[in-house]
Amino acid sequence: xxxxxxxxxxxxxxxxxxxxxxxxxxxxxxxxxxxxxxxxxxxxxxxxxxxxxxxxxxxxxxxxxxxxxxxxxxxxxxxxxxxxxxxxxxxxxxxxxxxxxxxxxxxxxxxxxxxxxxxxxxxxxxxxxxxxxxxxxxxxxxxxxxxxxxxxxxxxxxxxxxxxxxxxxxxxxxxxxxxxxxxxxxxxxxxxxxxxxxxxxxxxxxxxxxxxxxxxxxxxxxxxxxxxxxxxxxxxxxxxxxxxxxxxxxxxxxxxxxxxxxxxxxxxxxxxxxxxxxxxxxxxxxxxxxxxxxxxxxxxxxxxxxxx
Numbered sequence: 390x391x392x393x394x395x396x397x398x399x400x401x402x403x404x405x406x407x408x409x410x411x412x413x414x415x416x417x418x419x420x421x422x423x424x425x426x427x428x429x430x431x432x433x434x435x436x437x438x439x440x441x442x443x444x445x446x447x448x449x450x451x452x453x454x455x456x457x458x459x460x461x462x463x464x465x466x467x468x469x470x471x472x473x474x475x476x477x478x479x480x481x482x483x484x485x486x487x488x489x490x491x492x493x494x495x496x497x498x499x500x501x502x503x504x505x506x507x508x509x510x511x512x513x514x515x516x517x518x519x520x521x522x523x524x525x526x527x528x529x530x531x532x533x534x535x536x537x538x539x540x541x542x543x544x545x546x547x548x549x550x551x552x553x554x555x556x557x558x559x560x561x562x563x564x565x566x567x568x569x570x571x572x573x574x575x576x577x578x579x580x581x582x583x584x585x586x587x588x589x590x591x592x593x594x595x596x597x598x599x600x601x602x603x604x605x606x607x608x609x610x611x612x613x614x615x616x617x618x619x620x621x622x623x624x625x626x627x628x629x630x631x632x633x634x635x636x637x638x639x640x641x642x643x644x645x646x647x648x649x650x651x652x653x654x655x656x657x658x659x660x661x662x663x664x665x666x667x668x669x670x671x672x673x674x675x676x677x678x679x680x681x682x683x684x685x686x687x688x689x690x691x692x693x694x695x696x697x
Contacts, residue, residue, distance in 0.1 A: 417536070447492065447533045453535050463618060467622070471622075473609060476610050485553065493531055509523065521575075543618075545645070576588050579672060591637045597612055632653065632664070
């Protein structure tokens with residue numbers, strides 16, 4: 390069972406009020422005391438943020454701005470080749486800076502007149518229902534830290550490049566923003582944890598790792614692929630299945646590696662018709678039936694694969 394919407398390093402509040410981000414032993418920045426102190430300070434900004442107040446500014450270093458500039462420029466090149474047209478239109482509308490990390494408050498100020506979305510700072514784990522539910526209100530939980538400078542094209546966790554390059558550009562599109570809001574409404578409507586997990590998995594295989602067909606080739610609109618320098622070059626070689634809500638909602642995945650199973654919409658309109666309609670109308674009973682269908686489909690697939 391999922392406990393959060395995304396994978397983050399745990400954040401702990403000490404008895405003296407200080408904040409500590411617990412990086413894994415293999416994290417690129419674990420042995421860098423300067424980076425660890427930066428992570429602690431940035432997490433504290435989110436924990437101390439008062440809802441409704443402006444988001445506190447993270448005092449990014451020149452080195453951190455350089456990482457943003459390098460990665461965002463390289464990703465922009467790949468986006469022209471691999472990204473869905475609706476996402477590219479969002480990039481054009483939003484106009485993120487390429488030479489510096491934008492503050493989350495700034496990103497919200499750019500987004501709000503376009504689609505009504507704003508950002509909320511996240512220090513670490515965000516409960517699943519909280520993360521998705523506020524999407525209906527046009528709010529998106531986001532980290533503020535950036536990956537370690539020693540490996541600019543890799544991050545073991547969602548950072549500000551993923552949250553802003555991947556998601557904000559999509560949120561600048563009216564059509565994608567509408568889908569995000571529908572996902573939030575669905576997360577609030579369902580009551581059981583199992584149904585909520587199903588909704589979140591459909592989000593994962595669409596808004597995070599979705600593929601659609603444009604002009605006869607596969608293009609991606611998923612923030613997880615669009616913010617990954619390596620995965621964006623590999624996604625076309627993955628096992629890409631047609632949109633199937635029952636399978637998407639019951640398929641397990643591993644966030645720590647490239648996704649080996651993806652789902653393809655025939656077009657942007659097809660995505661809206663299938664996934665948008667699901668999020669707009671789903672409830673616990675319909676999802677329970679779909680879970681049963683998804684399990685049956687996977688069992689049939691295993692039987693077919695084992696047949697001689």
